[in-house]
Amino acid sequence: MTEVSAFLLDLDGTLVDSEPIHRRGYEAYFAHRGWDVPDLTIFTGRRAEDVFATEPGPWSGLDPATVLAEVLRHVPDEAAEAVPGARDLIQSAAAAGVRLAIVTSAGPAWVERSLVESLGLSLTSVDVVVTARDVVDGKPHPAGFALACERLGVDPALAVAAEDSPAGVRAALGAGVRRVHGVATTHDADRLREAGAVDVHDDLRPLLGLLGG
Template sequence: MPVTLRSNIAYRAFLFDMDGTLLNSIAAAERIWTRWALRHGVDVAAFLPTIHGVRAIDTIARQHLPGVDAQAEAEQITREEIEDVEGVVQVPGAQAFLNSLPPERWAIVTSAPMALALRRMEAAGIPRPLVMVTAEDVSDGKPNPACYRLAAERLQVTPQECLVFEDAEAGIRAGEAAEADVLVVTATHTHPVVTLHPQIKDYLGLGLEVDEAGLMRLTPLS
């Protein structure tokens, strides 16, 4: 499995994106964003691939729609997403893998607002970490690296000591810009991912070793 390419590297912390990385919320998100696109005359097929991994306000602002208040529209999208978590499920093995981690050594770094993140995590059975960085915590969302830098700071480590788990291009670029190592999770991808980073499909074959200094290494489960 590709992850073995970095099984000799130890990390002080793991930083996880949420949607597409720890849980699959594509069905719910695309239902809601499809309605939004239709209301505003936006081409659905071209638009939907752009919504993943970035903040709702940034997605809306990029459309440059005249007379549209991106902040108000994003707040309405969030309300709809909080109400609709049908089909939100964990990426296979995610819950068990997170529960195996030292609690002070991992964080969730998501483009979702806190209320939505907690709602989806509850629906998917994803445990809440001690540190979360959400849409409200940064002025510039992914691919800006501020979110990953902030998570590392809150965990009292440097980004270079972290491994970022990501699935979307914007998040991968944010992890790279933060100077962290990146591992790409492909569970929700329907096509092969072209990347120089190692990949895992899900967490079912992923193990963990923690040494006496608390450093973490990924290992394939036999």
């Protein structure tokens, strides 16, 4: 195992098992509008506004930001369960002196709520947070991961990323991260490997072994 310069971790579906909460929100919103529920996996790993702007659906022609705001009003107001190994990985990385960033398609408020309520940590537990607001282009574009590496001052080729979606895997690879691990909370292992994941796990506990010791 070569040196790990940093961990670059997605949030939803990787650190916290939030996809069931978001799914309930989307289903409630579509029911409210009288629309058929689409394949909701088109949203995983991506900014919802990007999906509403580029993917065909009953929302076509509507303002993406307005649609997202309506969806969010239907999302249950509750914190997500932590993915096993998430808290330990963040704390163990800090103890080992390994830099850590969260790279997410969510907004800052959800990042803080997930760290505090789901993981029992604080924003100061991670070195860098890159959210949907920090980049022009969301996943699968590599901008978020590239910005995280720039802010951390690390070589992406020596970093390890963890993602639960094909879009996220492709984004990390596009930024020059060579070791992208899939977390099969949302998509099956085959889809994550097809996207380029070097390995796929059920949760984050196997990544603790990359720290050594």
